[in-house]
Amino acid sequence: MIRVPLRPLARILQARSKGENPDVIERENLRLRHEAMRDKARARAEGRLLVLGLFFFVAFSMVGARMGLLAASEPVEPATASTDSAIVAQRADIVDRNGRILATNLLTSALYAQPPLMVDPQRVAVELVKVFPDLDQAQLVKDFTGTRKFLWIKRKLSPEQMQAVHDIGDPGLLFGPREMRLYPNGTLAAHVLGGAGFGREGVHSAEVIGTAGVEKTFDTFLRDPANNGAPLQLSLDLTVQAAAEQVLLGGMKLMKAKAATSVLMDVRTGEILSLVSLPDFDPNTRPAQPTSGDPSDSPLFNRAVQGVYELGSTFKIFTIAQALDAGLVNVNTMVKTASPMTWGKFKIRDFHNYGPELSVQDIIVKSSNIGTARVALMIGAERQKAFLKSLGLFVATPVELMEAPGAKPLVPRKWPEITTMTVSYGHGLSASPLHLAAGFATIANGGTLVKPTLLKQSQPVIGPRVISERTSAIMRGLMRDVVTHGTATFGEVPGYFVGGKTGTADKAKPTGGYYKDKVIASFAAVFPITDPRYVLVVTLDEPVDTSTGEARRTAGWTAVPVGAEMIRRVAPLLGLRPAIDPATGAALTVAQVQE
Amino acid sequence: MRNMLFLASALAVMGLAFWAYRENYQTQQSQRTVRALQNEIGALREALSVQRAEWAYLNRPERLAELANLNFDRLNLLPLDPGQFGEVVAIPYPAPPAPVADLPEGAIESPVDVVGTRSAEGTAP
Numbered sequence: 001m002i003r004v005p006l007r008p009l010a011r012i013l014q015a016r017s018k019g020e021n022p023d024v025i026e027r028e029n030l031r032l033r034h035e036a037m038r039d040k041a042r043a044r045a046e047g048r049l050l051v052l053g054l055f056f057f058v059a060f061s062m063v064g065a066r067m068g069l070l071a072a073s074e075p076v077e078p079a080t081a082s083t084d085s086a087i088v089a090q091r092a093d094i095v096d097r098n099g100r101i102l103a104t105n106l107l108t109s110a111l112y113a114q115p116p117l118m119v120d121p122q123r124v125a126v127e128l129v130k131v132f133p134d135l136d137q138a139q140l141v142k143d144f145t146g147t148r149k150f151l152w153i154k155r156k157l158s159p160e161q162m163q164a165v166h167d168i169g170d171p172g173l174l175f176g177p178r179e180m181r182l183y184p185n186g187t188l189a190a191h192v193l194g195g196a197g198f199g200r201e202g203v204h205s206a207e208v209i210g211t212a213g214v215e216k217t218f219d220t221f222l223r224d225p226a227n228n229g230a231p232l233q234l235s236l237d238l239t240v241q242a243a244a245e246q247v248l249l250g251g252m253k254l255m256k257a258k259a260a261t262s263v264l265m266d267v268r269t270g271e272i273l274s275l276v277s278l279p280d281f282d283p284n285t286r287p288a289q290p291t292s293g294d295p296s297d298s299p300l301f302n303r304a305v306q307g308v309y310e311l312g313s314t315f316k317i318f319t320i321a322q323a324l325d326a327g328l329v330n331v332n333t334m335v336k337t338a339s340p341m342t343w344g345k346f347k348i349r350d351f352h353n354y355g356p357e358l359s360v361q362d363i364i365v366k367s368s369n370i371g372t373a374r375v376a377l378m379i380g381a382e383r384q385k386a387f388l389k390s391l392g393l394f395v396a397t398p399v400e401l402m403e404a405p406g407a408k409p410l411v412p413r414k415w416p417e418i419t420t421m422t423v424s425y426g427h428g429l430s431a432s433p434l435h436l437a438a439g440f441a442t443i444a445n446g447g448t449l450v451k452p453t454l455l456k457q458s459q460p461v462i463g464p465r466v467i468s469e470r471t472s473a474i475m476r477g478l479m480r481d482v483v484t485h486g487t488a489t490f491g492e493v494p495g496y497f498v499g500g501k502t503g504t505a506d507k508a509k510p511t512g513g514y515y516k517d518k519v520i521a522s523f524a525a526v527f528p529i530t531d532p533r534y535v536l537v538v539t540l541d542e543p544v545d546t547s548t549g550e551a552r553r554t555a556g557w558t559a560v561p562v563g564a565e566m567i568r569r570v571a572p573l574l575g576l577r578p579a580i581d582p583a584t585g586a587a588l589t590v591a592q593v594q595e
Numbered sequence: 596m597r598n599m600l601f602l603a604s605a606l607a608v609m610g611l612a613f614w615a616y617r618e619n620y621q622t623q624q625s626q627r628t629v630r631a632l633q634n635e636i637g638a639l640r641e642a643l644s645v646q647r648a649e650w651a652y653l654n655r656p657e658r659l660a661e662l663a664n665l666n667f668d669r670l671n672l673l674p675l676d677p678g679q680f681g682e683v684v685a686i687p688y689p690a691p692p693a694p695v696a697d698l699p700e701g702a703i704e705s706p707v708d709v710v711g712t713r714s715a716e717g718t719a720p
Contacts, residue, residue, distance in 0.1 A: 242656030
């Protein structure tokens with residue numbers, strides 16, 4: 001590069017000769033040189049900025065274009081990559097604890113009409129009514145010949161119906177694919193499963209949404225594609241549930257009860273193995289929610305969870321357990337039981353008069369209201385409330401059913417001494433059979449709180465301690481006494497060491513007061529009591545036993561035999577081996593094999 | 596020499612074009628096959644789910660109980676009962692066979708019956 005000299009000799013000499021300062025020339029040249037350098041640097045920087053700006057512009061345009069493209073394009077499955085996904089339905093299956101299907105999906109079709117495409121609307125209407133007798137021919141003709149461009153005719157079609165509609169052969173009748181929820185076992189576990197219906201509907205597909213039960217509680221889980229079609233596994237056992245429903249239905253008819261419910265629960269994990277509420281319904285054709293009348297009369301009403309009843313003497317177990325745990329009494333403490341017991345303007349009576357005093361053990365065995373009330377007075381209202389609260393009897397059960405949070409126990413607002421006394425034997429506080437089952441499981445399993453759940457658990461769930469191990473053992477002994485020589489002698493099942501407590505509560509009138517001849521009979525059982533595994537609660541609504549010619553309504557004659565039969569049927573299915581002395585040889589019956 | 600080079604590169608271009616053409620069509624063909632296979636897999640999975648539903652429907656406890664009742668004469672099936680559990684000691688095992696004396700070496704006089712038989716009376720043999 002040719003540099004312009006800062007001090008060009010010719011000009012310097014010229015300036016010198018004129019007597020000027022030659023440094024001015026040098027400064028001038030230096031300035032010019034700097035200006036030139038600056039201009040060059042500026043041009044280069046501007047160029048770089050332009051390139052960088054261009055680069056960013058292109059980059060952001062790419063991002064924007066890609067986003068626009070992604071947003072606007074139809075989603076397609078990757079065609080060349082191999083897919084492992086086995087999702088075939090938009091809703092996952094529900095299975096029982098052994099993987100047997102409780103709810104699945106079936107592909108079917110929906111029928112719709114486009115009247116403008118129709119060739120002969122009159123004939124189509126006639127033919128359609130032949131296939132679907134529930135349709136109204138006049139209405140169809142009106143719809144087909146009117147201004148409507150589109151109408152749904154049927155939401156679900158069977159293949160036979162679809163063929164029949166095909167045979168009509170009109171271009172205005174069209175089919176859209178539909179997924180429908182199928183409950184292959186019919187009414188089995190209907191109240192747990194709930195039901196499903198269609199949400200938003202289009203011609204090519206329709207949303208299937210849960211309307212009740214676990215279908216609604218786990219709606220998001222069941223519809224989540226990220227699960228890759230993994231089924232929802234419940235803690236229910238299909239076989240046990242079927243046997244329990246059969247036994248309970250038989251028992252309900254035999255005892256002429258209006259309704260019945262049973263809960264079978266694992267005492268260690270709180271898993272519900274069977275939950276029956278009768279009368280029931282078929283979730284495939286779930287009836288509509290009744291708009292008038294008592295909701296509890298509808299078959300949709302889940303008595304085990306939603307039905308809050310005064311459960312009667314079964315609550316005595318809680319009172320006595322607390323008194324024993326607090327060291328207020330022991331099993332041999334004598335308590336006054338002179339009947340009737342007068343407290344202010346109230347009178348408490350026993351079923352029979354049990355004499356002037358009973359031991360705590362006999363209070364449970366004979367089910368004395370007065371004895372329990374006196375023990376409750378020793379405990380006091382505050383401690384009683386705290387204990388019942390710790391058993392979870394003041395809040396709705398945490399079970400995973402849509403209906404559960406709405407079924408809060410009815411707890412008296414004020415808690416005077418008379419409430420302490422009535423609650424101690426199960427009156428004045430209404431709870432659901434599921435609450436009772438969880439409470440009994442807590443008392444029987446060694447004293448740790450059990451939370452009922454409908455999901456299969458892989459390991460025992462140890463809750464916070466409610467009563468001591470020792471109290472739990474004593475209570476198990478008392479429950480066993482009730483069955484061997486107390487109010488539940490019909491509850492004995494050879495080999496299974498059943499323990500439990502009966503409860504017969506007068507039904508409360510909606511207008512206040514109690515019915516004389518309508519009761520809720522409950523039997524809460526724990527088996528085998530030597531090493532508790534399961535707790536069973538059977539509750540019959542308005543039962544009466546007339547087998548002896550005399551109308552008996554107490555739980556010992558109604559709920560207990562049903563409970564015992566259920567244990568006899570269900571325990572072998574649960575894999576419980578009866579403890580029978582092998583020496584007697586009564587255990588083994590030789591199979592008769594026919595050739 | 597230069598002409599040779601031109602000829603060689605022209606041939607190479609033609610060869611490559613032919614190769615690319617073939618690859619293109621082969622890829623398209625494989626994609627079609629994959630799509631057909633995936634459709635088939637989808638249809639089979641769908642059929643499988645229908646069959647699973649049908650299996651569950653046919654094996655519903657209600658129907659099985661009904662079938663057991665209908666065929667009670669032949670099958671004698673009853674619900675599981677606590678009495679059907681047994682202790683191992685309660686099983687009457689057959690007595691050990693008496694020792695057989697004086698047999699020539701290698702002779703098989705009483706072949707071991709490895710298949711159990713059921714006696715007509717219904718008691719264990």
